[in-house]
Each structure stands twice: as structure tokens, then as C-alpha cells.
Amino acid sequence: MGEVRSGSGEAPELDAVVVGAGFAGLYQLHLLRRLGFATRLFEACEDVGGTWYRNRYPGARCDIESTAYSYSFSPELDQEWEWSERYAAQPEILRYLRHVADRFDLRRDITLNTRVDRAVYDEVRHVWTLALSGGETVTARFVVLATGCTSAVKEVDIPGVGRFGGRILHTADWPRDEPDLSGQRVAVLGTGCSGVQAVPELAARAGSLTVLQRTPVYALPAHNRPLSAAEAAATKADYPRYRRAQRASRGGTLFTPPTRSALSVEAAERTATYEEGWRSGVLSGLLRTYTDLLSDEAANETVASFVRGKIRDTVADPEAAEALSPRTFPFGTKRPCLESGYYAAFNEPHVSLVDLRRTPLVEVTAGGVRTTEREYPVDTLVLATGFDALTGSQTAMDIRGRGGVTLREKWSDGAANHLGLVASGFPNLFTVLGPLSPSVLSNAVTAAEQHVEWIADCLVHLRRHALTEIDATPQAEREWCAHVAELAGRTLYPSVESWYTGANVPGKARTFLAYTGGMVEYRARCDAAARDGYAGFALARAAGHAAEPAAGATTAAGATTA
Known part of the structure; x- marks a missing residue:
């Protein structure tokens, strides 16, 4: 365990504040409450749903299959909810999230139509003071930013x-x-x-x-369709196995990993493989065909050329087809x-x-x-x-950590944190699906559940040991940033100006903002840090703070079911 420092001061009003009522925020509220933490959630919109509340434009729907893009923490929820389509549209996803809020009685601790405008950390008391858009001020030991990867409109x-x-x-x-x-x-x-x-x-x-x-x-056909009653029954019967496998997968969806280079097979075989991926109607159906599509330009050009051929086959006007065909960046980047x-x-x-x-x-x-x-x-x-992706929803708030430094100032040269969870100098402030985590390169719901449960277990650990503060060490942060950059550098991602790198926002620092190592490796590193007494983090205790008896379940695993 890290060195324990001491501060002083009185207790805050709340154990935790959660910001945002999307998939991540609702589950974080549910889990912290079940673990006995006094928690409130603040949401700027008129109802729960997060990105699925605001993004209601015609045609809005998920691009991960509904049966996978849903919570895995409650077997009962899996059995009672039925998805109508392979890829659910926005109204159905919003109904699902509203159902979750009602089913788990979350609304009594949710304040809607309320933004967190400012959050200031008290280094002596180990407490965050939050100024809300309605004029209220609240104090909390911990703050969880569940504000979404793509919620800050550019x-x-x-x-x-x-x-x-x-x-x-x-x-x-x-x-x-x-x-x-x-x-x-x-x-x-x-x-x-x-x-x-x-x-x-x-x-x-x-x-x-x-x-x-x-x-x-580059756009691939969804082949969306209604789900039959037989398919729904089969899915529910298989959910226990599927959910375990999903949590142990690289990206939160299940597939057989490729074993060969795209350049190691004959053109006819490669085309046949791409045709199968194209017909699958899966977002990563083409990327999962060969090992080197995101690391070798020549290999990538084989799949990019295939997609451009499909565009030409579909669009009757050759000039329009060519204009619609990407040629300035590799497929998937x-x-x-x-x-x-x-x-x-x-x-x-x-x-x-x-x-x-x-x-x-x-x-x-x-x-x-x-x-x-x-x-x-x-x-x-x-x-x-x-959107100002991955960092914009956080830097939009006036968040001030140690020494009054704002998060916006800290990240002016690029996002930095440890394990994608805590930025050094901003103790007790956690981010779900934020920068330098798998986030947008994974099934966001599966990735969010991993974050939420890690944060919950961390708070249980601090409570059990009468600790009031956790902060990432500067060295651990530097090492994590270097690790994320090194892994990204093995791919074609950083070579392209995209919202993955912040290039779509004028003045934003250019860094690759997601963890490319996959959820299996990421989860292992997060678990190892926790197992080693939260290695890479500095833990502290405010003076006069005594141990409190644990309430309810003592780990996230003991509090995840309905």
C-alpha cells in the first residue's frame, strides 16, 4: 500500500457524486448504493439516458448488437428484457435505460436538469466541493465522471x-x-x-x-433485422455463458481472433474472406479477418480497396462513388x-x-x-x-485539483492519467470510459462495467482501511501514458488525423486517446494494481478520520446482481 499521509477536517455531506446518467453513471450509482455509500447522481438533461437521450436524430441506433450492448451485471435483467432488433434504435435503448433506472429504484438519488459547473478539491479535508447549475453546493469525498466519450458537442x-x-x-x-x-x-x-x-x-x-x-x-452494411422469439429465447438461455465470455474478451464482443497476415494468402482467398466479413453485418467484421490490417499499410490497402469496390458497386454515378471512397486514411483508423x-x-x-x-x-x-x-x-x-471526444465532457467543467490547477490546464498538452482512471493531482476524481482506457475501441457498456466495478472496489478498500484519499503518482501516470503511446505506435492509428487523436477540435493537443491493448490486458493491469494495494497510487488519511463499519456487500462482485 502507498504511503499514508494525514490531513484534517470534517466529513463531507456525501460519500460520492456521480456525474452523468448514461450506462456508466446509472450502474455506478446502483453499485455504490448497494455497497453502502451515500451517493447522488447529477444529470444535465431532463431524463436519464446520457448520449441515448440527446442523440435522437432520425436513424440513430447502436452499432454493436443489442444483446451485447447491454448490462451484464444482473442475470434477472437479462431474462426480463427483450430486444426487438439486432441493432436497437435510439428510442428502444432509451426505454431500456429508463427501465433500469426504475427497476433498481435509482431515480430517488438522481437530480435531473442539473449540471456540475465547478468542482474544487480541498487538499486538507480530502473533499470535493461542487457548484451546481441550480445554485446548490454539495460536498463529497469522491467524484465519478460518467460523462461519456462522445457527449461534448464540438x-x-x-x-x-x-x-x-x-x-x-x-x-x-x-x-x-x-x-x-x-x-x-x-x-x-x-x-x-x-x-x-x-x-x-x-x-x-x-x-x-x-x-x-x-x-x-468507410461504412459497412448493418443487415439489421427484427429478432425472432426463438432467437430471444436462445439468447436468454445462453446469457450466463455469454456474459462471462464477454467480460473476458478483448473488446466486449465475441469472435475468433485471426491468425494470418492479409499478405500471406492469395487474392482470391482474401476476397472471399472479406466477402464473409462484409455479409456479417458486424462493425469489426472486416477488421477481425487478418492480424495486420491495423499495423501494416499494404495489408490495410487490401481491405480498403475491397470496401471502395463495394461503394462503386452500390453508387450508380461513378463520380459520386469516387467522391464517397476514402483514399486519404487507412481503413479502420x-x-x-x-x-x-x-x-x-x-x-x-x-x-x-x-x-x-x-x-x-x-x-x-x-x-x-x-x-x-x-x-x-x-x-x-x-x-x-x-464531438470533442473522450476529454471534452470533462474539460467543459471547471475542475480544480491540487494547487488550484484546472483539469483543462493539466491536459493542455494532452490527456494524462493512470490506468485511464485517475489524473495525478486530482485525487478522489475517477473517470469512466475516459481517455487512455479501451473506451471507444471496445463495447462501451462492457468497458464501463469494468471501470465502475474497479472504482467501487477501490472505495471499499479505502473505507476498510480508514483512508480518505487516492491519487495517481506522477511516475505511474508518466509510465501509463508512455505505455499507451507505445502500444498505439505499433498501429496505424496515430498517423491519421481523427477524433481519436483530437484532430477534429481546433487547438486540441494531438495524442492518441484510447488504449489499443484490448480489454483483457487492460483489465489485468487494473486488477494487478488493486491486488498490489493500489500500486501506482498514493493513499492518504485525513487527520481524525476513524474507520467506519462497512455497510452491505464488501466488494463490487457481491453487489452486482439484482
């Missing part, structure tokens, strides 16, 4: 957008009352995953649709998308593509958007322009 940096005379909609803040787009001239700016999902739906509703594309994206009619939409006579690489966007005008070539009249402008 600021719009388009000249003239403020003078647009029509309606502006953002995919990440879609109106609850669905806007009527019939007969409207609609333009979509952005062709990441949100744009890819929205375009077919918008094409079906609008009088005309103009897609303004800055960078083309930006998050691929699952599509349901995206490429086919460009065969519709009322849908047009504007290649902003060829004719750059100049400005938004009062009546539309203008490129270097012409002005396009628009009634409704849809922004699918992305």
Missing part, C-alpha cells in the same frame, strides 16, 4: 452560421418533437457515423437533400460506420453530394450554404459535425 466553426435564416438542427441535440421536413430543402454537413445514419432517413422525408462531405467514410441505405441514397434523384475537398465550403448565407463553386439554397441545415 463547437460549430462555420463562417456565417449565425446569420442563417432557416432552421439549424444538430444530430446531438435533436428536438424531442420531430420536425416536419416534408418538401424542405435540407442540407447535412458531416458524414461521420451520425451523418451516415441520418442521411437515408432524411432522404426519405425531405423534398431535396444535399450532403456536404468534407471527408468520406477512423471509426467505421454501420449503414442502412447510406450509399444507396445517392442513387435517388433528389439527393446530391457536394465534395468539399473539391469545392470547399466558404460560408453559410442567409438562404443556404456557399462553396467556392456555387450557393445551395437550404431551408433546414443539419449539423452532424461531431
